[in-house]
Amino acid sequence: MIPLTRDRVPGVLVFDVNETLTDMSPLAGRLEDVGLPGHVLPTWFAGVLRDGVALTLAGGWAAFADIAADGLRTLLARLAPTADPERAVAHVLDAFPQLPVHPDVVEGVRALHEAGHRLLTLTNGSAATTRAVLDRAGLTDCFEALLDVQEPRAWKPSPAAYAHAVRTAGVPAAEAMLVAVHPWDIDGAARAGLATAWVRREPGPYPSTMRPADITAAGVADLAR
Template sequence: MHPDVPDGVRALHAAGHRLVTLTNGSADITRAVLEGAGLGDCFETHLDVEGAGSWKPAPAAYAYALRTVGAPAAQAMLVSVHPWDVDGAGRAGLSTAWLRRTPVPYPAALRPADREATGLADLARRLALG
């Protein structure tokens, strides 16, 4: 886990953001990792694409998550380190934030992120500023 994650998650949660995970892997593993870091109470739920029947970046994966939590795409933001995930979520109508953790530039061939941050703590600060 990156060092900024605990403070960033807590800051986003404290600011009133609904936090949900969506993974192509296992929701149970994601839950266990976050609970082990003392962050379990910050998340509303943990989802994986098994319920969607499609892997991200297929639109059905994001639609499944939105249906599950009862949120319209226009009020949801996907935060990811993966440009392909940012691209897919943007195409599905969500706003997006790319966490740039390496010096590798964002691929020009993909739909750009609406926001860019160096980590979750940085994103929480940027969102608080508007």
């Protein structure tokens, strides 16, 4: 791999949203509100990603909210069987548009935008939710497109998802860079021909079985620098 330099960084940056831009920790409180332990948040979210990707691999499709709701119903049946499941599900999922961005995101996104990079988002979640989050953070005008996987009907890391992003941007894959916190997303984008930047928000190592990122940064502001 030829190392990226300042002159070779792609002009189009495609941002993952959940956990990359958004701080999902407030969801733990919503889980506790409905009788679930807050510590199941990572397990639940990983299960949502697993089931969405599994459906894509099998040639199926379902939206993020529907899969997330199914996972919550299962957890409620096991751990909080006295709860009203539909009301509980709505209470948790309604928090997504209200999630804050990580503290480094505002500075980093604005710096990248002001430096002339074209910014897009690509989420397995909802573009409408992304817009609500970015509106609250005052960042919507920094992004030229807010994308989800509804149109390709394929969850990341399917090549079709990344193809949707670069097609929207009107550039070849090699002229775009995915920015994400999840190594599986980085690996998928790299296999689809994009450059990649791993936002390392946790101290764990990058998996040796996946294609490495071109750039590693501690946050979005660090990436901009």
